[in-house]
Amino acid sequence: MELPIAKDFRKFKGPEFYEAEFSEYFLLPFKFHRINDEKEVLVNEVGDFLIVPIGTARRIASRDIQKDELLYEDLFANSFISNKPIPDLIDVLATRYRTKKSFLDDFTALHIFVVSLRCNHSCHYCQVSRVSENRQEFDISIEDLTSGIEHMFRSPSPSITMEFQGGEPLLAFDRVKFGVEYALKLNETFKKDITFVVCTNATVFTDEILEFCKEHQIIISTSLDGPEFLHNANRPKSGAKSYQMVIDGINRARNQLGEDQVSALMTTTSLSLEYPIEIIDNYIENGFSNIFLRPISPYGFALKNSKKNRYHTEKYLEFYKKGLKYIIELNKQGVFFVEDYTTIILKKILTPFPVSYVDLQSPAGMINNVVVFNYDGYVYATDESRMLAEQGDFTFRLGHVKDNYRSIFYGEKARFLSQYWSNESLAGCADCGLQSYCGADPVFHYAAQGDFEGYRPTSDFCIKNMEIIRHIFDLLDSDGKALMPIFNSWINNRPRYQ
Amino acid sequence: MIQLRTRGIPINITETLIKVSYINAVGELVCFSPSLNKTVLLSTGVPPLERHLVIAAIPSLKDFGIGDILLISPNGTISSLFREQSAHNTLFITDRCNSNCLMCSQPPKNTDDLDYFFEINSQLIRMLPPDLKELGITGGEPTILGSRFITLLELITEYLPNTAIHILTNGRSFAWKNVAQAIQKVCNPNLVFGIPLYSDYYQQHDYIVQAKGAFNQTILGFHNMARYGQRLELRIVLHKQTYKRLPSLAKYIFMNLPFVEHIALMGLEYTGYTPKNSDLLWMEPSEYADELEEAVSFLDGMGLAVSIYNLQLCLLKPSLWKFARKSISDWKQEYLNECSRCSLVAECGGVFATSKKHSGKIKAIAK
Numbered sequence: 001m002e003l004p005i006a007k008d009f010r011k012f013k014g015p016e017f018y019e020a021e022f023s024e025y026f027l028l029p030f031k032f033h034r035i036n037d038e039k040e041v042l043v044n045e046v047g048d049f050l051i052v053p054i055g056t057a058r059r060i061a062s063r064d065i066q067k068d069e070l071l072y073e074d075l076f077a078n079s080f081i082s083n084k085p086i087p088d089l090i091d092v093l094a095t096r097y098r099t100k101k102s103f104l105d106d107f108t109a110l111h112i113f114v115v116s117l118r119c120n121h122s123c124h125y126c127q128v129s130r131v132s133e134n135r136q137e138f139d140i141s142i143e144d145l146t147s148g149i150e151h152m153f154r155s156p157s158p159s160i161t162m163e164f165q166g167g168e169p170l171l172a173f174d175r176v177k178f179g180v181e182y183a184l185k186l187n188e189t190f191k192k193d194i195t196f197v198v199c200t201n202a203t204v205f206t207d208e209i210l211e212f213c214k215e216h217q218i219i220i221s222t223s224l225d226g227p228e229f230l231h232n233a234n235r236p237k238s239g240a241k242s243y244q245m246v247i248d249g250i251n252r253a254r255n256q257l258g259e260d261q262v263s264a265l266m267t268t269t270s271l272s273l274e275y276p277i278e279i280i281d282n283y284i285e286n287g288f289s290n291i292f293l294r295p296i297s298p299y300g301f302a303l304k305n306s307k308k309n310r311y312h313t314e315k316y317l318e319f320y321k322k323g324l325k326y327i328i329e330l331n332k333q334g335v336f337f338v339e340d341y342t343t344i345i346l347k348k349i350l351t352p353f354p355v356s357y358v359d360l361q362s363p364a365g366m367i368n369n370v371v372v373f374n375y376d377g378y379v380y381a382t383d384e385s386r387m388l389a390e391q392g393d394f395t396f397r398l399g400h401v402k403d404n405y406r407s408i409f410y411g412e413k414a415r416f417l418s419q420y421w422s423n424e425s426l427a428g429c430a431d432c433g434l435q436s437y438c439g440a441d442p443v444f445h446y447a448a449q450g451d452f453e454g455y456r457p458t459s460d461f462c463i464k465n466m467e468i469i470r471h472i473f474d475l476l477d478s479d480g481k482a483l484m485p486i487f488n489s490w491i492n493n494r495p496r497y498q
Numbered sequence: 499m500i501q502l503r504t505r506g507i508p509i510n511i512t513e514t515l516i517k518v519s520y521i522n523a524v525g526e527l528v529c530f531s532p533s534l535n536k537t538v539l540l541s542t543g544v545p546p547l548e549r550h551l552v553i554a555a556i557p558s559l560k561d562f563g564i565g566d567i568l569l570i571s572p573n574g575t576i577s578s579l580f581r582e583q584s585a586h587n588t589l590f591i592t593d594r595c596n597s598n599c600l601m602c603s604q605p606p607k608n609t610d611d612l613d614y615f616f617e618i619n620s621q622l623i624r625m626l627p628p629d630l631k632e633l634g635i636t637g638g639e640p641t642i643l644g645s646r647f648i649t650l651l652e653l654i655t656e657y658l659p660n661t662a663i664h665i666l667t668n669g670r671s672f673a674w675k676n677v678a679q680a681i682q683k684v685c686n687p688n689l690v691f692g693i694p695l696y697s698d699y700y701q702q703h704d705y706i707v708q709a710k711g712a713f714n715q716t717i718l719g720f721h722n723m724a725r726y727g728q729r730l731e732l733r734i735v736l737h738k739q740t741y742k743r744l745p746s747l748a749k750y751i752f753m754n755l756p757f758v759e760h761i762a763l764m765g766l767e768y769t770g771y772t773p774k775n776s777d778l779l780w781m782e783p784s785e786y787a788d789e790l791e792e793a794v795s796f797l798d799g800m801g802l803a804v805s806i807y808n809l810q811l812c813l814l815k816p817s818l819w820k821f822a823r824k825s826i827s828d829w830k831q832e833y834l835n836e837c838s839r840c841s842l843v844a845e846c847g848g849v850f851a852t853s854k855k856h857s858g859k860i861k862a863i864a865k
Binding site for chain 1: 721
């Protein structure tokens, strides 16, 4: 039996028959930014981008793009323009947006416990005050530690990270031990996925400590600033050479805990700026497959020692680019070695997934993803906030660990700060083409500019991030074909197969 | 090629499904019909006694074996619906389709066959071996069956709870959330829906499938199915209308549909509508090699599972060999004469026996 509608439907029709009928295309929200002398990048509301000749954004806005241009299809397919004011696939965009921001879904995951301010080092860039090794009043009290851990389990997040910081937290190993054991005891009820991290200078390991770390799969995060002469200059330790002790500590921890349980962070000082290649080579020599070319923060001792550390952001950017170039060359030669900051930004640019990196996200990581329980029982919005507190500025103190959860995490201070933590609503960020890939940092802007909102043209945060993101787009534009497989391997953290 | 249909002289035959039980001493197939509760004999010989149910004088029985399920008709036709020895068995739902793809290998027919096939499939599912590994569902467009499509899925879930079920659909019906929701309620984790997407630009996809609005429906369909926890495969046919935007499509898939568990890029089967639209479709695979490599290595680099179907190793860049699968169903697969001299013939999926034209560049690969 022949169906009545069918006959005409089975006749093949040309492409023009399938074109939506509308006179002029509609603009969907997008922004743009110049990336070099010839190109600009268009970025839509969910972070999809197109690299196009300069002037394209103007042509799009003037309804100048013709249907027979290849660009027209790209703009349509990537939700820059539409045949309707509200496109048929708006739900897909909504899902994409929700996905990008889903690092907010579970609320605070990273809980930092400053178990002691004591330290055996006297690094000139130290971001927190330190005191000599033997003054126990700078250790967190068991009572406050207990309350902090109980707050940690009040977080709605199904997976949490408990990070021990200092000072040197292992000088107060009894506190670390108590903390881990109490958390595990509570977790018998809460059944969260817990990760433990100890941020240590790796010079005070004992067998007891390492056995404990092994038993509880505690991740060791340590500091390595590069070659011996540089590391020792940056990180002086009275009575001993830090470098050899750190390397010994790293190897000892690796042997006992496994290679992937030990990571290192470097801090860039004025002196470091001269040696990007040497620092990277040092990381490779020491068996690392990644490095975080991290600029110094304007907090704590870092600011006081201004001569050593207040180098211009431009100089840091030169250092970063030189280092990145070298790392890319290594990868081209078949070495798998990752630059972490670039990878964070690449994930934001090249994937549809959320990237939870507390120092570069919007809304900011403070409270939403991280909180700090200080040694004295006070609770701070970020690690940097407690560094300000050590200088007598308690602006970002959310309350005391004895206060109830609501008043700390949803209290007046938190609500006040929330006005400044989304770059979507900050002057200078709201219309920035790179907004999707960047973040907001009210603590930084308060510390550096005395203003929660911050003034973008002179903001080091803004200058640094805009230039790094622009530079990455410039690389994608000039050498994308060769770089994409390398960048993909960084994003997925697995070597390319040759 | 294996003959899935043949014909003999019917004696006392009504339409029924039969399963081959054994082969008797004279080489006849002794079969059983559950619906008639009677034995049926399939024979190449002359008609024996008339009191039996027999189809006689069948030219050859070599393509039927024990465990096979056959549909026999009063006019003596025998169609193989299930072959015990094959990994490529399918339930055929309908010849109808709401699309009309330029390159359809099995062009839709505008017949009202839904009831007929539904009846057959309902019986067939009950007769299939419970330990069956894989079963396909195909058409036409299976979801045209509406609520009875869900009924079939429920039957499958009941009778074949451990069988991997692969459903070929254009996914347009899933633009309606209630359809996706109804499938979720079937609660069968072994269902995978293979849905084609031919371009990231709506007009090209709609043109290729010859249906206005199909792109939007398919994309919404993917999202609705993902929302309801269904497993999805995305299928792309490679030809003149799809190759140019292949790298853009790959990026679009990763950004907008990263939840698909497999992406299959498929060479053209030169049959059905394709010969008729040859000028619009046909190109040598070597001419789209760059686009294919870019798309495949991008998707693979982003951690998505990618396969290339229906393309011979000699037509692919060696970098893509590891993605090539032996995808052509056994009953319509063959090798060309040239292939007998090829060192990689054992790893190659061969060509479609059903294709009326093959690439001119199929060449034996030396050791």
